[in-house]
Amino acid sequence: MSTHTIKMPDIGEGIAEVELVAWHVKPGDAIVEDQALADVMTDKANVEIPSPVAGTVLALGGDVGQTLAVGSELIRIEVADIGKAPERPAPDKSPASVEPAAAARAAPAATAQKAASASGVRQISAAATAPRSASSPSERPIASPAIRRRAWELGLELNDVPGTGLGGRVMQTDLDAASAKRGSAAPRPAAAAAAVPTGVVREDEQAIPVIGVRRKIAQKMQDAKRRIPHFSYVEEIDVTELEVLRARLNARWGEQRAKLTLLPFLVRAVVAAVREFPQVNARFDDEVGIVTRHGAVHVGIATQTEVGLMVPVLRHAEALDLWAVATEIERLAKGARGGRMTRNELTGSTITITSLGALGGIVTTPIINHPEVAIVGVNRIVERPMMRAGAVVARQMMNLSSSFDHRVVDGIDAARFVQAIRALLEVPATMFVE
Secondary structure: OEEEEEEOOOOOOOOOEEEEEEEOOOOOOEEOOOOEEEEEEEOOEEEEEEOOOOEEEEEEOOOOOOEEEOOOEEEEEEEOOOOOOOOOOOOOOOHHHHHHHHHHHHHHHHHHHHHHHHHHHHHHHHHHHOOOOOOOOOOOOOOOHHHHHHHHHHOOOHHHOOOOOHHHOOOHHHHHHHHHHHOOOOOOOOOOOOOOOOOOOOOOOOOOOOOHHHHHHHHHHHHHHHHOOEEEEEEEEEOHHHHHHHHHHHHHHOOOOOOOOHHHHHHHHHHHHHHHOHHHOEEEEOOOOEEEEOOOOOEEEOEEEOOEEEOOEEOOHHHOOHHHHHHHHHHHHHHHHOOOOOOHHHOOOOEEEEEOHHHOOOOOOOOOOOOEOEEEEEEEEEEEEEEEOOEEEEEEEEEEEEEEEOOOOOHHHHHHHHHHHHHHHHOHHHHHOO
């Protein structure tokens, strides 16, 4: 048998290190060639590392959440030597004499181990059950909030009360005994404003490591807020006519083409508006001080997944019709939620649209997808009474919440851009007039 060491492969694109997000094997597992060993991640794209050999896992090269450099040890596998006859053990000439000798040598060690184990258990048990002596002033006694409150009311210092509970915890019986022993001291009156807990007091907590996609999201959001001076602009839009058009198109073409949601119409409105305001369809490299305005409109579609928010890219939205946009958005959303996105599908957007759907709220302040300079946020549609031609009528209203990079986009240009989108959505026929 020999040991085969698998090193972290070079994934390409100049990547020097990756994050280990999942192990599919553990030490002692028998594996076959091409079996998945681990998942690593870079730039939100998961990469599966297969095994080039068959054998038994000896050791893992890192823990989940750890960053590994390309070329570092990933895993060690014991493999059989090809063409080498297996070694045979030497014949046992006197089994009757060898076995008792081996048993005799093993017996003292086993007896000692058993004794040490039993001693350890007794010591732990004694430590857990023995009453705690009075604590020194620097120690904080172990007690629940209710016990602390009762001790204060009785005028007792918890440091002076020996605890008989697990680990020296002060119990109610300990307070009663200390109070009876003290005898003459009158209890303190309870404060009127403080409430004594009567239900179940919870002291549990859960530590959740921030790893994988969640870590990348956290780093990206922190970087965006730190580097970009955001300002948000919110506008109310009447989408009544748009909703009528959408319903008619779905009734006519829904079974033959993709179902239309609000997003394809919004994408089309954004494509039309950026022709007049190219400064919002841009990426700002603030390290070299260059803003690149793009003719192509690559729309990032913010998508909620089980592992967090991902932004797959709808490429060349300016060249797609409504149904093509709807089909591509559906494909990208399914791929993101299924964890099947490639790095190319998650990079290169020039402007982003984000929507919480029915949970969109009244107003949001979306964070710009760095290094872009604008993001358009969709809030929920609600029916509200509105004044039209002197009469109160029910209309479908929606707020559009957008954020801009104030280093690149002036407030007046941002407002005019959103107003251009509003005009297109409120009179949807104008979106189809070139």
